[in-house]
Amino acid sequence: MTKVAVLGAGSWGTALANTMAKNGNQVVLWSHKEVQAAEINDKHSNEKYLPKAKLEANLQATADMAFALDGADIALVVVPTKAIREVGGQLADCLKASGQKVILAHATKGLEQGTHMRISQMLEEVVPAECYSGLAVISGPSHAEDVIKSDLTAISIGSTDVKAAQALQEALANESFRPYTNSDLVGSELGGALKNIIAIGSGMLIGKGYGANAQAALLTRGLVEIRQVGKALGANAETFLGLAGIGDLIVTGMSPNSRNYRAGRSLGQGKALSQVEEEMGMVIEGVNTVKAVYDLQSSLKLDLPITSALYRVIYEEESIDSAIKDLMTRPLKAED
Numbered sequence: 001m002t003k004v005a006v007l008g009a010g011s012w013g014t015a016l017a018n019t020m021a022k023n024g025n026q027v028v029l030w031s032h033k034e035v036q037a038a039e040i041n042d043k044h045s046n047e048k049y050l051p052k053a054k055l056e057a058n059l060q061a062t063a064d065m066a067f068a069l070d071g072a073d074i075a076l077v078v079v080p081t082k083a084i085r086e087v088g089g090q091l092a093d094c095l096k097a098s099g100q101k102v103i104l105a106h107a108t109k110g111l112e113q114g115t116h117m118r119i120s121q122m123l124e125e126v127v128p129a130e131c132y133s134g135l136a137v138i139s140g141p142s143h144a145e146d147v148i149k150s151d152l153t154a155i156s157i158g159s160t161d162v163k164a165a166q167a168l169q170e171a172l173a174n175e176s177f178r179p180y181t182n183s184d185l186v187g188s189e190l191g192g193a194l195k196n197i198i199a200i201g202s203g204m205l206i207g208k209g210y211g212a213n214a215q216a217a218l219l220t221r222g223l224v225e226i227r228q229v230g231k232a233l234g235a236n237a238e239t240f241l242g243l244a245g246i247g248d249l250i251v252t253g254m255s256p257n258s259r260n261y262r263a264g265r266s267l268g269q270g271k272a273l274s275q276v277e278e279e280m281g282m283v284i285e286g287v288n289t290v291k292a293v294y295d296l297q298s299s300l301k302l303d304l305p306i307t308s309a310l311y312r313v314i315y316e317e318e319s320i321d322s323a324i325k326d327l328m329t330r331p332l333k334a335e336d
């Protein structure tokens with residue numbers, strides 16, 4: 001049995017914590033809100049993020065991070081990208097105070113605004129190296145709404161530290177949840193972050209009334225952009241053919257359980273971004289990630305037409321129709 005502290009009690013943190021508790025591990029889920037921790041402990045539910053789900057009775061929650069981390073083998077951070085430095089800083093303070101060393105992992109899919117850093121790079125900056133042995137990312141096609149129902153799911157765990165990846169793999173694996181390990185931390189993080197951009201575009205096409213041809217074209221050409229950015233940032237191109245690449249692109253670009261897809265669909269139906277964000281009530285990572293990648297493309301000397309079109313629609317008020325026309329009438333070229 002492994003002791004795991006999961007930091008972040010939104011939909012994904014709760015679903016991952018619940019899976020590991022169901023497997024018989026000792027799991028403590030940290031929420032920054034007392035009231036939410038109390039709901040999980042008393043009612044075994046997290047209605048805001050996973051409506052109607054019955055959580056495992058042995059899943060314990062707390063609003064005290066030091067308590068969650070006490071004796072933990074693994075600390076798994078699952079908060080939105082914008083909260084990583086704050087939560088990582090609190091984690092570092094707890095680990096420094098206790099003198100404990102953990103396997104450090106995260107399941108967040110984004111890039112930092114301004115710095116364009118990956119999540120593990122941010123964590124490395126805020127958590128001193130002596131506080132952890134091994135850093136891993138949980139990536140791959142996995143909606144919390146499906147995982148909580150024990151729908152069949154396969155994910156990938158990216159880490160250069162085999163022992164760290166295997167410890168997470170053991171804690172998570174069961175008959176309906178199959179984790180694979182993968183040594184490409186960079187590619188696993190980038191696959192997870194960048195597919196959110198394309199998923200917004202895929203939702204937009206459906207919201208506009210286009211069909212499966214359009215969606216397949218966008219996802220395939222989107223994968224080319226993901227791979228180009230990934231290679232330029234040091235990922236292994238092969239990773240994008242795996243669960244953390246095309247696997248996650250398929251599920252996020254096609255499933256109504258995806259926040260990014262649903263956001264794009266609502267934008268395609270004519271809603272304003274502010275309204276879409278308010279109605280979602282959950283993080284839509286792709287909205288910030290499209291800006292990060294748009295900003296990065298010139299320094300990486302890349303031409304990313306789909307990412308650029310989505311950036312213009314989201315941030316510069318270009319109409320979706322105009323962006324689609326622009327993409328479809330670019331100079332003809334060979335497929336690369």
Ligand SMILES: NC(=O)C1=CN([C@@H]2O[C@H](COP(=O)(O)OP(=O)(O)OC[C@H]3O[C@@H](n4cnc5c(N)ncnc54)[C@H](OP(=O)(O)O)[C@@H]3O)[C@@H](O)[C@H]2O)C=CC1
Nearest residue numbers: 009010011012013032079080083108109142143144282283
């Ligand atoms: N949902 C999914 O199916 C999947 C999500 N992911 C990724 O996981 C990450 C988290 O997403 P998800 O769980 O969906 O997000 P949600 O929006 O469902 O939940 C976010 C959680 O983080 C908490 N939070 C926000 N800011 C802070 C903070 N400063 N300190 C502490 N807690 C904070 C929120 O608390 P509060 O309620 O107070 O706002 C909430 O509990 C994202 O990067 C997402 O891309 C990856 C795979 C699947």
Ligand SMILES: O=C(CO)COP(=O)(O)O
Nearest residue numbers: 140141142143258259260
């Ligand atoms: O990464 C995810 C599924 O693998 C979740 O995507 P959304 O944030 O779009 O729901």
